Amino acid sequence: MTELIESIVKALVDHPDEVSVKEVQEGHRLVYQLTVNQTDMGKVIGKQGRVAKAIRTVVNAAGTNQNKRISIEIV
Numbered sequence: 001m002t003e004l005i006e007s008i009v010k011a012l013v014d015h016p017d018e019v020s021v022k023e024v025q026e027g028h029r030l031v032y033q034l035t036v037n038q039t040d041m042g043k044v045i046g047k048q049g050r051v052a053k054a055i056r057t058v059v060n061a062a063g064t065n066q067n068k069r070i071s072i073e074i075v
Contacts, residue, residue, distance in 0.1 A: 001023070001032065001062065001063060001070070002021040002032065004058070005021045006019055009021075009034060009036065009044060009055070012040075012044060013036055013037065013040035015039070018035075018037040019034075020034075021034055021035075022035070028068055029069045029071065030063070030068045030069070030071075031070075031071050031072075032059070032070070033073050033075050034073065034074050034075065035075045036074070045074065052072070
């Protein structure tokens, strides 16, 4: 799942070498912490959060068979 998130985000940003994804397990919840360059933050979030919402939708669809709640935090 981390590879999926990284490949989506690296295509969007100007500094793809600074993209990192960290997986954190919190009970029945799986959290992916996405870190990008400060100047790329707006590109990852998008207008009114549309890009971030689209990334979350794709990740949730890909992770439906894990029976866990998946969320992405942009740090």
